[in-house]
Amino acid sequence: MNELMDKFNWVVKDTNAYLTRWKKQTGKKIMGCYPMYVPEEIIHAAGLLPVTIFAKDEPVTLADQHMHRYVCHVVRGNFDLSLKNRLDYLDGVVFTDFCLTVRMASSVWMVNNPQLFYHQIFTPQNMVGDQTPQSLTRQFVRLKKALEDYTGQEITQDALSKSIAIYQENRELLCQLYKLRQANPERFRARDIAMVVAAGMVMPKEEHSTLLAQLIEQAGALAPQQAEDKVRVIISGAFCDFPQPGLLNMIEDTGALVCDDDIFVGRRLFNTPTARDKEPIQALVERYLNDLPDPNKHNPDNEWVPYLVNLVKETKAQGIVMLVVKYCEAHQFDLPYLSKELTAAGIPILIIETNDSGATEQMRTRLQAFTEMLISRRD
Amino acid sequence: MQQIRSIQEMDIKLGERFQKVFTETWEHKKAGGLVCWSTSGGYNEFLRELGIRVVIPEVYGMVLSSTGMSPELCRNTDIYGYSPDLCSIIRSFSGFALSDPPMDPSTLPFGGFPKPDVLFCADYCPGLVKMWQEFARVFDIPMYVMEHPWVPDAVSADPEEMGNKVQECMTEFAGAISFFENFSGQKLAEDQLQKIANNMKEASVLWHDILAMNQNIPAPLSFFDVANQFAVFQFYKGTDECVQYYKELKAFVEDRVANTVTSIPEKYRVFWFGLPIGYRMAQHIEKFTRIQVQPVMSQWACYFGNPNMETNDPIRGIVQYHNLSTLQFRGVEWKRDYILKLIEDYKVDGIILEISRTCQVINFDQKDIAETLVKKTGLPMVSFEADLCDERLYSDEQFNNAVDSLVEMMERRGPGRL
Numbered sequence: 001m002n003e004l005m006d007k008f009n010w011v012v013k014d015t016n017a018y019l020t021r022w023k024k025q026t027g028k029k030i031m032g033c034y035p036m037y038v039p040e041e042i043i044h045a046a047g048l049l050p051v052t053i054f055a056k057d058e059p060v061t062l063a064d065q066h067m068h069r070y071v072c073h074v075v076r077g078n079f080d081l082s083l084k085n086r087l088d089y090l091d092g093v094v095f096t097d098f099c100l101t102v103r104m105a106s107s108v109w110m111v112n113n114p115q116l117f118y119h120q121i122f123t124p125q126n127m128v129g130d131q132t133p134q135s136l137t138r139q140f141v142r143l144k145k146a147l148e149d150y151t152g153q154e155i156t157q158d159a160l161s162k163s164i165a166i167y168q169e170n171r172e173l174l175c176q177l178y179k180l181r182q183a184n185p186e187r188f189r190a191r192d193i194a195m196v197v198a199a200g201m202v203m204p205k206e207e208h209s210t211l212l213a214q215l216i217e218q219a220g221a222l223a224p225q226q227a228e229d230k231v232r233v234i235i236s237g238a239f240c241d242f243p244q245p246g247l248l249n250m251i252e253d254t255g256a257l258v259c260d261d262d263i264f265v266g267r268r269l270f271n272t273p274t275a276r277d278k279e280p281i282q283a284l285v286e287r288y289l290n291d292l293p294d295p296n297k298h299n300p301d302n303e304w305v306p307y308l309v310n311l312v313k314e315t316k317a318q319g320i321v322m323l324v325v326k327y328c329e330a331h332q333f334d335l336p337y338l339s340k341e342l343t344a345a346g347i348p349i350l351i352i353e354t355n356d357s358g359a360t361e362q363m364r365t366r367l368q369a370f371t372e373m374l375i376s377r378r379d
Numbered sequence: 380m381q382q383i384r385s386i387q388e389m390d391i392k393l394g395e396r397f398q399k400v401f402t403e404t405w406e407h408k409k410a411g412g413l414v415c416w417s418t419s420g421g422y423n424e425f426l427r428e429l430g431i432r433v434v435i436p437e438v439y440g441m442v443l444s445s446t447g448m449s450p451e452l453c454r455n456t457d458i459y460g461y462s463p464d465l466c467s468i469i470r471s472f473s474g475f476a477l478s479d480p481p482m483d484p485s486t487l488p489f490g491g492f493p494k495p496d497v498l499f500c501a502d503y504c505p506g507l508v509k510m511w512q513e514f515a516r517v518f519d520i521p522m523y524v525m526e527h528p529w530v531p532d533a534v535s536a537d538p539e540e541m542g543n544k545v546q547e548c549m550t551e552f553a554g555a556i557s558f559f560e561n562f563s564g565q566k567l568a569e570d571q572l573q574k575i576a577n578n579m580k581e582a583s584v585l586w587h588d589i590l591a592m593n594q595n596i597p598a599p600l601s602f603f604d605v606a607n608q609f610a611v612f613q614f615y616k617g618t619d620e621c622v623q624y625y626k627e628l629k630a631f632v633e634d635r636v637a638n639t640v641t642s643i644p645e646k647y648r649v650f651w652f653g654l655p656i657g658y659r660m661a662q663h664i665e666k667f668t669r670i671q672v673q674p675v676m677s678q679w680a681c682y683f684g685n686p687n688m689e690t691n692d693p694i695r696g697i698v699q700y701h702n703l704s705t706l707q708f709r710g711v712e713w714k715r716d717y718i719l720k721l722i723e724d725y726k727v728d729g730i731i732l733e734i735s736r737t738c739q740v741i742n743f744d745q746k747d748i749a750e751t752l753v754k755k756t757g758l759p760m761v762s763f764e765a766d767l768c769d770e771r772l773y774s775d776e777q778f779n780n781a782v783d784s785l786v787e788m789m790e791r792r793g794p795g796r797l
């Protein structure tokens with residue numbers, strides 16, 4: 001398992017080196033996918049490598065000249081990397097506009113990185129509007145057409161169906177990994193799981209699936225470990241972000257076991273399947289519409305709290321650690337509602353606001369108090 | 380010779396219109412009528428025709444800011460768990476909208492406004508959608524979210540893409556009309572929508588004519604005078620009353636131009652890039668009067684109205700009004716060019732960049748735009764941080780220092796008008 005983990009870690013930590021080498025070896029182009037919700041399958045079917053653009057754990061220096069410091073660190077961070085020429089492997093970027101910050105960031109990005117191919121998908125917020133499915137279909141078809149113009153190659157239905165199948169296989173493997181984790185969370189560090197998932201957002205899915213299948217096999221063969229004193233928690237939130245590994249370790253070092261999650265670099269990536277037996281664009285549209293609740297989407301029939309309550313029940317978790325990216329407006333606006341309703345449902349929640357300064361001693365103290373409270377409730 | 384006179388006369392008329400709208404909304408509600416809380420950026424003007432009265436809490440938030448009530452109301456929302464990083468206009472009106480037990484309306488400016496029966500939100504600002512969702516849960520009422528698509532530079536530059544965008548918005552608008560027709564049980568007649576569109580166009584032309592009169596030297600109004608006058612658009616948009624109001628305002632301003640009347644003595648003219656600060660408006664006017672610096676225009680004043688909207692198809696025209704003219708919803712390059720043109724047309728000597736701390740819709744791309752403005756015009760610029768309603772995020776000292784150093788730069792440079 002260690003060897004596999006080393007590979008995943010390397011890909012995530014040194015994405016630049018990994019992708020530069022990949023590009024040299026394959027001669028193919030790389031398309032950045034601005035978090036979140038880019039339908040990568042269409043990019044894959046165009047013969048390009050879709051790669052999620054993450055921010056890194058390092059000080060933002062150049063971006064501050066363009067963006068105020070009260071913009072979320074994810075957006076400031078990934079823009080900073082582009083200005084530092086650390087994303088030079090990209091040939092273009094596809095944005096959605098699911099969040100205001102992404103909307104506005106796309107414009108600043110393109111003014112400052114004019115050499116890149118650029119396309120933006122207008123992702124509706126109203127999940128229940130009668131016109132929403134057709135409007136999203138038009139958006140996905142427009143992306144397909146823009147990529148065809150860019151590569152000079154038609155994207156056939158067959159190629160799209162194949163890409164959907166490749167992505168779906170990867171999602172199913174991640175589901176299996178998460179099942180193993182739920183059954184025996186002692187076996188996995190939250191940080192490692194996030195690394196595995198994030199690696200798949202950078203590597204070609206085919207390669208990731210091969211490694212993932214090996215990981216599942218090796219992990220499945222391990223004898224279950226027991227750690228009786230630990231309480232089970234799920235982590236939620238961290239939109240668009242790769243949560244700081246130090247913070248994930250801290251959650252577990254204070255006596256909690258992360259038995260599942262509801263984060264972008266986690267279950268949110270693979271939970272909702274894409275149907276293999278439907279017209280491909282239609283299947284992608286349906287996945288977006290049926291995807292997990294998110295503070296930037298409006299759907300009174302698919303609210304976040306009932307989803308979380310159910311996840312807690314299924315995973316037998318005792319509490320939720322909610323990671324909130326500072327200045328992530330839509331998420332911040334949801335916090336009073338989440339706290340009130342989850343508390344009413346008897347689910348303890350700890351809200352931790354994250355920024356680019358990493359895990360702090362204050363976070364440790366709060367996590368410790370939360371874990372102790374969960375232990376005393378359990379006992 | 381310039382005469383200095385405030386526009387108090389129009390401010391009184393404005394106050395009367397405000398009072399009328401709030402009083403009428405209460406009466407409507409008491410008589411069993413429906414009330415909708417909606418957002419300033421959009422599409423609610425047809426509701427009146429369906430028997431639904433519209434309240435725009437954002438505009439009320441600005442009233443709360445001017446009356447000094449915002450800090451206390453923002454503190455209420457701190458207690459409910461809303462972060463001080465979030466929009467202070469939203470926190471201001473939510474401070475009383477969510478208060479439990481409810482606040483006595485008579486303690487609020489203009490007697491406050493009644494609870495909603497339905498909510499309508501355009502999705503140009505995440506905070507509004509989120510707060511509307513909370514209102515929908517708290518009041519247990521339906522809510523409609525209407526997409527308010529962003530128009531990036533690549534779309535602005537491509538007529539075909541622009542056509543698609545308008546078409547998309549028209550479909551969205553038709554969806555909203557159908558939702559509210561079902562909700563109210565009434566049908567909107569085509570001629571009603573046509574009349575609304577005609578009135579929106581006429582009021583837009585009047586408003587932009589009024590703004591353009593500030594190109595005169597001296598300008599008949601300061602930007603702070605203009606800042607309040609947009610409000611009639613918000614509550615009366617699409618009505619005869621709105622057109623009538625701006626006709627009166629135009630005549631009033633024309634008279635000032637003819638008689639060389641201004642409200643702030645004008646040694647230097649500056650462009651205000653940002654939002655007006657309601658709770659310090661009086662002090663800012665006093666300061667600018669003392670140092671003879673006239674803020675003649677702001678991008679903000681241009682958010683209202685679209686004189687170029689077409690009226691032959693009212694749905695198309697109303698979409699053009701809301702989505703196409705407004706600077707807020709455009710990419711950096713479009714905004715930059717628009718503002719450069721304003722700076723040129725209004726012949727300013729300097730720029731004041733007001734950074735509204737909690738409004739990302741406004742502040743996000745300001746840095747990039749401001750930098751180009753300075754590069755392209757060579758005009759001096761100063762900046763200060765503030766916030767629309769949360770006084771805790773504003774410092775008089777920072778403001779005064781910024782403005783004083785701008786004056787020094789303008790003095791050193793001499794008249795910088797383009």
Ligand code: SF4
Binds near residue numbers: 329330
């Ligand atoms: S972290 Fe939040 S604010 Fe930042 S881009 Fe993602 S959703 Fe938007």
Ligand code: SF4
Binds near residue numbers: 467505506507738741
């Ligand atoms: S964040 Fe900006 S656009 Fe949104 S309500 Fe506040 S002031 Fe208005």
